[in-house]
Amino acid sequence: MLDFNAIIEGLVACDTEKVTQLVNAAIAENVPAADILNKGLIAGMDIVGEKMENGDMFIPEVLMAAQAMGSCVETLKPLLGEGEGRESASVLIGTVKGDLHDIGKNLVRMMMESAGMAVHNLGVDIAPEDFVAEIKSKNAQIVCLSALLTTTMPMMKKTVDAIVESGLRDQVKIMVGGAPVTQAFCDEIGADGFAPDAGSAAKMAKSFV
Amino acid sequence: MFEVIGERINTSRKLVQAAVAERDAEYIINDVKKQQEAGANFIDVNAGARIGHETEDMKWLLDTIQPIATVPLTLDSPDPAVLEMAFAMVEKTPMINSISLEKDRFDAMMPFLKGKECKVIALCMDDNGMPGSADDILARATTLVEELNKIGIPTNAIYIDPLVQPISTDSNKGTMVLDAVRAIKAKYPEVHITGGLSNISYGLPQRHVINRTFVALMMDAGMDSAIIDPLDAKIMATIKTADMLIGNDQFCGNYLKGVRSGAIES
Numbered sequence: 001m002l003d004f005n006a007i008i009e010g011l012v013a014c015d016t017e018k019v020t021q022l023v024n025a026a027i028a029e030n031v032p033a034a035d036i037l038n039k040g041l042i043a044g045m046d047i048v049g050e051k052m053e054n055g056d057m058f059i060p061e062v063l064m065a066a067q068a069m070g071s072c073v074e075t076l077k078p079l080l081g082e083g084e085g086r087e088s089a090s091v092l093i094g095t096v097k098g099d100l101h102d103i104g105k106n107l108v109r110m111m112m113e114s115a116g117m118a119v120h121n122l123g124v125d126i127a128p129e130d131f132v133a134e135i136k137s138k139n140a141q142i143v144c145l146s147a148l149l150t151t152t153m154p155m156m157k158k159t160v161d162a163i164v165e166s167g168l169r170d171q172v173k174i175m176v177g178g179a180p181v182t183q184a185f186c187d188e189i190g191a192d193g194f195a196p197d198a199g200s201a202a203k204m205a206k207s208f209v
Numbered sequence: 210m211f212e213v214i215g216e217r218i219n220t221s222r223k224l225v226q227a228a229v230a231e232r233d234a235e236y237i238i239n240d241v242k243k244q245q246e247a248g249a250n251f252i253d254v255n256a257g258a259r260i261g262h263e264t265e266d267m268k269w270l271l272d273t274i275q276p277i278a279t280v281p282l283t284l285d286s287p288d289p290a291v292l293e294m295a296f297a298m299v300e301k302t303p304m305i306n307s308i309s310l311e312k313d314r315f316d317a318m319m320p321f322l323k324g325k326e327c328k329v330i331a332l333c334m335d336d337n338g339m340p341g342s343a344d345d346i347l348a349r350a351t352t353l354v355e356e357l358n359k360i361g362i363p364t365n366a367i368y369i370d371p372l373v374q375p376i377s378t379d380s381n382k383g384t385m386v387l388d389a390v391r392a393i394k395a396k397y398p399e400v401h402i403t404g405g406l407s408n409i410s411y412g413l414p415q416r417h418v419i420n421r422t423f424v425a426l427m428m429d430a431g432m433d434s435a436i437i438d439p440l441d442a443k444i445m446a447t448i449k450t451a452d453m454l455i456g457n458d459q460f461c462g463n464y465l466k467g468v469r470s471g472a473i474e475s
Contacts, residue, residue, distance in 0.1 A: 058377065058412055058413050058414060059413065060377050060412070100337075100338035100339065101338070101339070103374070103378055103411075107378075107412075124338055125336075150221050150260075151257060180221055
């Protein structure tokens, strides 16, 4: 029985070399790839996200951990069986129309992918109707809206309104985030959740599925 | 001389928003006076956060601040109509915050700026988003200077904001903007370089240490203005000290004055 804790600890320590070694050793010992992924890598990134949320880990460390995980996932992919390691949710993420900032959004995307979700990154400057169209085509369960400017926050409301008008509101949970965004604003525009950082965003998305 | 643009009168700050909502003039007046005493060269006024109230909030803020303002104001809005009203209300030649190369913003701001006597902050932002390299920043700054010159804004009235980006997401983001500032100043020695600094430390702990260290490096590269909180005594002390170290303080006069007033302490 492999000790998944070592993989988890390796990720939390941002020790790419150690994690890679442990994953390769586990594969050699015929540990099921799905277990390595779920009980090792994803479980480790959950802790990384939590530590980020608590201010015990910082963005550069989270990036390193995610990079370590990413390269291991590539190794595992061919070993995963049919239906194994399938993403737990379909998530859309984008920065709203008129806003071109993407750093925070990309961190959220990375943490959600690391948590085992399929994240469709629409990019920046995304119009409400494009969010609506993509919800349909990607059959999304979660939609994440990002805005960094007070001037583009109203576009979040317009996007939520467009989703309501499209009749798709019940199909999706809507999450909002970005420097000026608050829980009060989230409530005001009728979104489902606000997350102040990428770690808590991933945790919240998991709680929605 | 380094020019500090005091950033505190911004309705996205909780206490300011509350004061504006309650029309608490005393709070605003006190804050502005404190910024001026701390050495602000401009007072930025942003009334944008109470959505739907920007015009009336800006008007009230300017009515409140104008009588006690000893320095020029920085009128901070993306809306030319708000700026037009604000421009008519101020006594000293104001600074406008801001124009960028994003098409909608650029097209809206150019007719407003044309023929006006003012200073202007010009963001190196375009419809492709944040700049990705030092060359990219230089190219955008060049376009901004050339376009603003064409409508009669002289180079020495332009404050280029090269857009500082977080070092936490890419270790090269510090050198990228430092190199860009050097290149812009080499091409346009008269242009000013300004901007917020705190983005550099996004995602890292003990951010003030990073911000302070970075402002000193940026000043060496050619930054001669910043949008900061003048009540942050430590960054103000760093700026005064760096200004001396890069040769802008004859006989170290401002530094010594700062020490004697208690503004600069070890």
